[in-house]
Amino acid sequence: MNTDDINLAYKIRHALNDTLDELPASTTERLAAARALALSRKKAHAPVQQQQQRRPLFDLASVLSMPWVARAAAVAPLVAMVAGLVGVYQAQQEQHSADLADLDAAMLSDDLPLTAYTDHGFNAYLVQQQQSLQQPQRAQ
Amino acid sequence: MATDKELNDFLESVERRAFKQAAYAVRKDEAALDIVQDAMIKLAEKYGDKPAAELPMLFQRILQTTILDYFRREKVRNTWISLFGGLGRREDDDEDFDILNSYEAEEGSAAAESSADQVERAQTLSLIDDEIQKLPARQREAFLMRYWQDMDVAETAEAMGCSEGSVKTHCSRATHALAKALEAKGIKL
Numbered sequence: 001m002n003t004d005d006i007n008l009a010y011k012i013r014h015a016l017n018d019t020l021d022e023l024p025a026s027t028t029e030r031l032a033a034a035r036a037l038a039l040s041r042k043k044a045h046a047p048v049q050q051q052q053q054r055r056p057l058f059d060l061a062s063v064l065s066m067p068w069v070a071r072a073a074a075v076a077p078l079v080a081m082v083a084g085l086v087g088v089y090q091a092q093q094e095q096h097s098a099d100l101a102d103l104d105a106a107m108l109s110d111d112l113p114l115t116a117y118t119d120h121g122f123n124a125y126l127v128q129q130q131q132s133l134q135q136p137q138r139a140q
Numbered sequence: 141m142a143t144d145k146e147l148n149d150f151l152e153s154v155e156r157r158a159f160k161q162a163a164y165a166v167r168k169d170e171a172a173l174d175i176v177q178d179a180m181i182k183l184a185e186k187y188g189d190k191p192a193a194e195l196p197m198l199f200q201r202i203l204q205t206t207i208l209d210y211f212r213r214e215k216v217r218n219t220w221i222s223l224f225g226g227l228g229r230r231e232d233d234d235e236d237f238d239i240l241n242s243y244e245a246e247e248g249s250a251a252a253e254s255s256a257d258q259v260e261r262a263q264t265l266s267l268i269d270d271e272i273q274k275l276p277a278r279q280r281e282a283f284l285m286r287y288w289q290d291m292d293v294a295e296t297a298e299a300m301g302c303s304e305g306s307v308k309t310h311c312s313r314a315t316h317a318l319a320k321a322l323e324a325k326g327i328k329l
Contacts, residue, residue, distance in 0.1 A: 005315045009287045012318060015268045016288055020156040022265075027173065031155040034177035039148055041181055043188035 142192040150195045151180055154289075158203055161284055164273050165207045175210055179203040200285060200299040264327055271321045275314050278302075282310035283318075 107114065116122045142150070155176060162172035179202045187198050272280060278300070285296040286307065297304045322328075 005312065005319070008319050009283070009311075009315050012268060012272075013287045015265055016157075016160070016272075018261075019265050019269060020160065022262075023156060023159070027159065027169065028156070030173050031159060031176065034173070034180050035148065035151045035155060037177065038151060038180035038184040039144060042144060042147060042184040043186060 141189050142195060146192040147184060147188060147195070150192065150199075151183075154196070154199060155180070157284075157288060158199070161203065161288075162207055164269075164280060164284070165277065166210055167273070171210060175203070175206050179206045182206070196289070196291065197295050197299060200289060200291065200295075204281065204299060267325055267327055268318075268322070271318055274321070275317060279310045279314035279317070282307050283314035286311050 107117075158176045158179065159172055162175040163169055166172055166175065179199065182202045183195070183199050187195070190198065272283075275283065281300055282296060285291045285299060286293070291299065293304045293307050296307045300307065
């Protein structure tokens with residue numbers, strides 16, 4: 001918009017403002033009544049207590065704004081929990097490795113060759129042997 | 141947060157302009173008063189705890205929404221009236237709905253008042269009033285918010301729900317249309 005347009009716009013604005021003074025009394029009274037009604041229904045300020053309740057359990061910004069001792073105290077339980085979880089995981093891994101090593105050692109030191117475990121016929125032989133051992137026990 | 145006094149002062153400062161703005165849109169003084177009252181109540185009830193600086197923008201948005209709601213209600217009412225009237229008029233699509241096509245100035249209202257008095261100034265003001273009312277709705281909204289309500293381009297765009305470029309285009313077209321119309325009637329401001 002050029003300067004002439006803007007000048008015209010502001011002249012119209014001036015003229016419109018003049019029309020506001022010529023509103024009938026009944027209209028201005030009605031507007032005042034509407035304003036009073038609106039003010040009577042104004043939203044109350046939110047109480048401070050409610051705002052405090054809405055605070056999150058862990059607010060990083062508030063932790064960072066504390067002095068370093070308080071900051072360390074606030075973070076220490078979190079660090080301890082993470083360290084504990086890592087320790088438990090490590091211990092479980094070691095236990096699992098030890099179990100597997102025992103199993104491997106037992107298999108390797110056994111008189112039976114390793115290829116026997118992959119032979120289906122040997123597996124059937126073991127089952128048959130087990131059944132024949134159980135039958136005399138029942139007969140007695 | 142706006143205090144009661146701040147809210148009262150704000151509403152007092154905008155109520156007359158809001159009334160005229162609504163009257164330009166709906167062309168009925170009684171309906172315009174109802175719209176302004178509804179907008180004031182909505183502002184106080186829902187945004188009464190907002191800072192005073194945010195009130196002008198919020199009020200404009202509420203006012204525009206309330207005017208639109210009025211047109212929607214009127215459209216539904218007119219549809220039922222035409223149905224029961226047995227005229228069998230077909231329903232128009234929402235998208236084709238044009239405020240200016242649907243409304244005619246109510247006789248006796250300030251909006252349609254003819255410049256009966258002989259005072260030249262009053263005649264000029266009345267003609268300006270008429271020409272503003274003749275503007276397309278979106279152009280009029282943009283023009284009034286921008287130059288009468290002292291809102292900047294960004295605020296006007298937010299209140300109207302359009303881009304800043306659209307606001308500038310609407311304002312420019314409105315100003316040109318007004319300049320042309322006033323010149324045609326021999327009015328020089």
